[in-house]
Amino acid sequence: MSNVSAPALRVSLRSVARRFEQPDGSQRTVLRDIELDIRAGEIVAILGPSGGGKSTMLRLVSGLDRADAGRVEIDGTPVAEVDQRSAVAFQEPRLLPWRTVERNVRLGLPRGTEPAAGRARVAELLRLMQLDAAVSLRPRQISGGMAQRASLARALARNPGVLLLDEPFGALDALTRLTMQDLLLEVHAVEPATILLVTHDVDEALVLADRIVLLGETPDAPGTGSTIRTILHVPGERPRDRAAAAIVELRSLLLEGLGVPSHHVSAP
Amino acid sequence: MGGGILPVALLIVWWAVTAAQLLPSYRLPSPAAVVQAAVDLQTNPLYPGALFRDIAISVQRVILGFLIGSLIGLVLGSLVGLSRTAEILLGPLLGAIRAVPSLAWMPLLLLYLGIFEPPKIVLITIGAIFPVFTTLSTALRHVDPHLVEVGRAFGLRRFELLTTVQLPAVLPSLVAGLRLALAQSWLFLVAAELISSSIGLGYLLSDSQNNSRVDRLFLAIILLAILGKSTDALIGLLERRLLKRWG
Numbered sequence: 001m002s003n004v005s006a007p008a009l010r011v012s013l014r015s016v017a018r019r020f021e022q023p024d025g026s027q028r029t030v031l032r033d034i035e036l037d038i039r040a041g042e043i044v045a046i047l048g049p050s051g052g053g054k055s056t057m058l059r060l061v062s063g064l065d066r067a068d069a070g071r072v073e074i075d076g077t078p079v080a081e082v083d084q085r086s087a088v089a090f091q092e093p094r095l096l097p098w099r100t101v102e103r104n105v106r107l108g109l110p111r112g113t114e115p116a117a118g119r120a121r122v123a124e125l126l127r128l129m130q131l132d133a134a135v136s137l138r139p140r141q142i143s144g145g146m147a148q149r150a151s152l153a154r155a156l157a158r159n160p161g162v163l164l165l166d167e168p169f170g171a172l173d174a175l176t177r178l179t180m181q182d183l184l185l186e187v188h189a190v191e192p193a194t195i196l197l198v199t200h201d202v203d204e205a206l207v208l209a210d211r212i213v214l215l216g217e218t219p220d221a222p223g224t225g226s227t228i229r230t231i232l233h234v235p236g237e238r239p240r241d242r243a244a245a246a247i248v249e250l251r252s253l254l255l256e257g258l259g260v261p262s263h264h265v266s267a268p
Numbered sequence: 269m270g271g272g273i274l275p276v277a278l279l280i281v282w283w284a285v286t287a288a289q290l291l292p293s294y295r296l297p298s299p300a301a302v303v304q305a306a307v308d309l310q311t312n313p314l315y316p317g318a319l320f321r322d323i324a325i326s327v328q329r330v331i332l333g334f335l336i337g338s339l340i341g342l343v344l345g346s347l348v349g350l351s352r353t354a355e356i357l358l359g360p361l362l363g364a365i366r367a368v369p370s371l372a373w374m375p376l377l378l379l380y381l382g383i384f385e386p387p388k389i390v391l392i393t394i395g396a397i398f399p400v401f402t403t404l405s406t407a408l409r410h411v412d413p414h415l416v417e418v419g420r421a422f423g424l425r426r427f428e429l430l431t432t433v434q435l436p437a438v439l440p441s442l443v444a445g446l447r448l449a450l451a452q453s454w455l456f457l458v459a460a461e462l463i464s465s466s467i468g469l470g471y472l473l474s475d476s477q478n479n480s481r482v483d484r485l486f487l488a489i490i491l492l493a494i495l496g497k498s499t500d501a502l503i504g505l506l507e508r509r510l511l512k513r514w515g
């Protein structure tokens with residue numbers, strides 16, 4: 001990536017809570033007491049059960065949604081409504097169906113990008129995402145996995161201070177998923193944005209993240225909304241050895257945390 | 269191509285019926301007689317060029333009224349379709365105005381605006397506003413909120429959001445609305461020219477009726493069909509250009 005990089009920005013969430021109105025008029029707490037500080041350039045993965053408020057948390061950081069309590073800040077200042085310091089890749093690809101893949105990705109470019117530089121950047125991202133063949137296709141002509149990569153390219157095109165990725169590789173086959181994980185790390189090395197990444201995949205979190213946030217309800221207080229159960233530091237520099245003992249240990253810890261027995265026997 | 273089969277067949281049947289003299293020519297003129305009527309109108313030494321002048325003035329009225337009307341419909345439709353406040357404020361009033369059969373405005377327009385171009389163009393404008401307004405405001409309310417959110421997330425606001433996400437998303441409805449508006453424009457053109465005009469295709473119709481010139485009535489009707497279809501094709505062209513521009 002030849003572009004001048006926007007500096008990565010730190011993110012902090014202080015006593016953040018979010019409630020939603022239920023159809024019957026009552027309030028349901030989805031997130032509560034979220035305390036999280038993310039260093040500039042750090043990669044943080046969010047793991048948690050379905051419906052546990054992971055997407056909601058990303059939306060709060062993006063400024064697309066507002067917290068009912070607490071503060072959400074990027075670089076020390078509160079997030080604005082639709083904060084342009086961050087870019088989102090949504091859980092669904094959400095491509096504009098009438099636009100070609102190329103023009104969809106171009107939507108992500110920062111305002112005022114020079115046309116030639118913009119075209120070059122989009123072309124490079126499409127190449128990285130292995131979408132060269134799909135450049136002039138429409139979203140209905142490409143596969144779900146391709147659409148998801150296009151959506152990721154659109155967010156990357158912005159070259160933001162904070163990159164918010166909601167299960168960016170969820171629709172990819174296992175092999176493409178590994179390639180894309182490597183690729184994300186490559187892009188991150190050149191353009192070190194702060195990345196907040198939601199995933200269902202424990203291994204993905206272990207490969208990509210500096211820290212893993214486990215989101216969920218506390219067992220002794222069910223129905224009170226998700227909060228941060230644990231924050232785990234992933235040891236070792238990237239690229240990581242998936243088979244390293246410490247990683248294997250963490251994996252079983254995470255799986256237990258998610259309520260899945262890992263059948264792992266710790267070394268004595 | 270297939271769409272040309274029936275018109276050509278109709279023309280042949282018409283010609284055959286008149287050639288066999290199944291009907292008297294003052295009831296059903298032959299195709300040749302209609303062509304002759306056109307030539308006569310155009311080359312009449314008293315009013316040379318009358319036919320083209322009638323065509324030109326009618327086309328001009330329709331295009332002016334249609335453009336102004338659909339532009340107003342576009343603005344009102346966008347406002348009411350996108351803003352709750354605008355819907356609450358404007359919705360009932362516009363609904364009531366729409367409920368007035370547009371022709372009912374004609375006497376008032378003639379009284380206020382005189383007998384020349386303005387009342388006709390305003391009537392056509394009124395006729396063109398509502399198809400665009402109605403289809404657009406309804407369609408905009410149903411644009412996928414996920415896509416609108418994408419636009420917002422990537423920094424688009426209001427007008428840019430409208431032209432980048434919302435209007436392209438409702439393009440088929442918008443085009444359908446424009447087509448209806450154009451058809452309405454021709455309808456109100458003829459109505460206005462029948463009521464009060466000394467030139468134009470509507471005038472040609474009423475004048476020919478008064479003089480029992482069935483050949484000219486046929487001519488006027490055929491011209492209206494051709495002009496209506498051609499202007500409609502322009503909208504198809506516009507649709508393709510927009511698809512290209514937005515795609």
Ligand SMILES: Nc1ncnc2c1ncn2[C@@H]1O[C@H](COP(=O)(O)OP(=O)(O)OP(=O)(O)O)[C@@H](O)[C@H]1O
Pocket residue numbers: 020021030048049050051052053054055056057091
């Ligand atoms: N706009 C909203 N209005 C009402 N309820 C909402 C809204 N957005 C989210 N919720 C509720 O908040 C809860 C958390 O949703 P969220 O999308 O954050 O979950 P998630 O952890 O991303 O789940 P998944 O892994 O399935 O994507 C859900 O129960 C959902 O119904």
Ligand SMILES: [Mg+2]
Pocket residue numbers: 054055056091166
């Ligand atoms: Mg989610």
